Amino acid sequence: MNWEQLLSLKRFGDTNKRLRKEQDETRLGFEVDYDRVIFSSEFRSLQDKTQVIPLSKTDFVHTRLTHSLEVSVVGRSLGRKAGQRLIEKHPYLQNIHGYQANDFGAIVAAAALAHDIGNPPFGHSGEKSIGEFFKTGKGVKFKDKLTQKEYQDLCDFEGNANGFKILTESRPGREGGLRLSYATLGAFIKYPKESLPKKPTTHIADKKYGFFQSEKSVFLDVVKELGLVKRGNDNDISFSRHPLTYLVEAADDICYTIIDFEDGINLGLIQEEYALEYLINLVRGSINTSKYHELTTTQDRVSYLRALAINTLINEAVELFIENEEAILDGTFSKALLDLSKYKAQIKDIIQISISNVYQSEEVIDKEISGYEVLNQLLSVYTDAVDNKLNNSLSSFNSLVLKSLPKTVNLNDDNLYSCLMAVCNYISKLSDSNAILTYRKLKGNHL
Structure with missing residues (x-):
């Protein structure tokens, strides 16, 4: 894969190529993507969709909307930092094509903003309940009337694939859905494969699937434009990830690891003294002890440690991305960036506490x-x-x-x-x- 093709500004219905050096710097195409997502009705509905605590009316607990906004902010930082390093490494991107470091940030921020736009109500249990309806409930009656892959789309109803449908589905007056740039759509597609075969390999891109059969032609158009690497056999549709997807994923991983934990502490589901020690273990090298001890409330202490933790993980994720750029571009990088984190043990501890005390709370x-x-x-x-x-x-x-x-x-x-x-x-x-x-x-x- 090559960066010029991966950074395509093409939108649905375009007949002429959009060149980066001809873009209006006051309203860049990748920034338009962000605007289109944030003004969409589907994005607005996330303000009343469960992140962790369903139907919570507590003002400091995250909804899908606040989570998505925070992931987009972290994604923007990841993209900008990585973009700066990539342009230093590949100066032709700027000198010949006009790309800037902030372009990478804008793409990752827009894709990250949309990353949960396809999630049903009631958190991940919403996805499961739709799937169960068709797998074991009344929806079983449709099995023999559908192709295997169509039926699998329903049995494993996937928020990522549904998000791609929302972003790209045409209807009268709204051809091409939100008409996002193909670069942003590519970065959005976390699992660039169809619903079958299920988990054919241990590659991170095979963990789930990223499009329904109803969006197959749109998906193939996007991956062709971006030059994504074909994977799998000839009978099944599977491609390597867009490289910036790894940064979108890292932004989400950073936020749900740290911020779900923060919600658990603020709700009293996780004991403060016990919990803060885990966060301190993650940021011990950057904590200002005297400043920390001046903070008098739980929320202030958690906020301070959360900011340090997010910054620490952003910097590490960028380093891992640059170190593995070659493998990412040729499609052989098979893990999430944070799977290689030197803080993996601390992250695992935090997630385990969130699972037992928050996700499985009464x-x-x-x-x-x-x-x-x-x-x-x-x-x-x-x-x-x-x-x-x-x-x-x-x-x-x-x-x-x-x-x-x-x-x-x-x-x-x-x-x-x-x-x-x-x-x-x-x-x-x-x-x-x-x-x-x-x-x-x-x-x-x-x-």
Whole structure:
């Protein structure tokens, strides 16, 4: 892979090549990507979507929106620092093509901002509940009516693939979705493969999948433009990651490791004295002891250590990226950057505490159970209506349900997979509160 191709400014529908040196510096194409994501309705719904603590009304607990904003800030720093080093290493990028260090930061920031845009309500349990509906629930009846890969898309409903759908899906008046640059779309695609085969290798890019069958042609167009390296066999679609994806992933890893831990401390789920020692172990070389001891509240102490920890991990991730640039460009780098961190033991300790004290806390489990019930009911009602519509056996209730859907939900296609995917995509875009409101409406509880 080569950087000039990887930094493509092309957007959906372009007929002429966009050159970096011809860009308006006051409104750079990669920065436009960030704007388009942040002003989208799908991004705004993240303000009422679970990050860790479902349906939490506590003001210092993160939602998907605050998490995404923080990941984008960390991603921008990672991209700029890495971009500066890359331009020093490959001066032709600037001298001939006009690329700047901040371009890398803008691409990573935009992709990082969008990284959770496809996640359903109720956190990761939302993804699981959609998958379970088709794998073991009422949705099993569709198995024999779909191809293997179509059915697998539903059984392993994936927020990353759904995010790619949201960013690229055409509809009247919005051809090409948000029309982001292909560089940003490439950096966004964390797992550039289809749903089958599942985890064919231990390569990090094979851990999950990154596009639904409904977006296959769009995906292939993007990877061709970017020159991503083909992987796997001829029968299956699989490519190496865009190099900047590793920085997007590092930004997310840094934020959820440190900030979920911070939420756990502030909520009292993790004991302060016990927890702060783990953060101190991560930043012992950079902590200002006298300044630290002047801080009088838990939140201030945690904030100080969090800032140091994030800065420490940003600098290390950039070093790891530059050290492994050659392997990343030829597609042989097979781990997440932080898997090679010298702080790996400390990171692992922090994550383990978050798992036992936060992710598996009673509050989280109770509300994830509620989320399963809500999404299962929505899927049951809407997929029944779709199935009956395609079989010309609509009931009066089915008709009312379909009329209640927004006009943006396209059910005019006679293809079962397209209609089921449209329903799942609609449900995935609901905020936690709107999912509950819709559930109550369908149960007759809003009267």
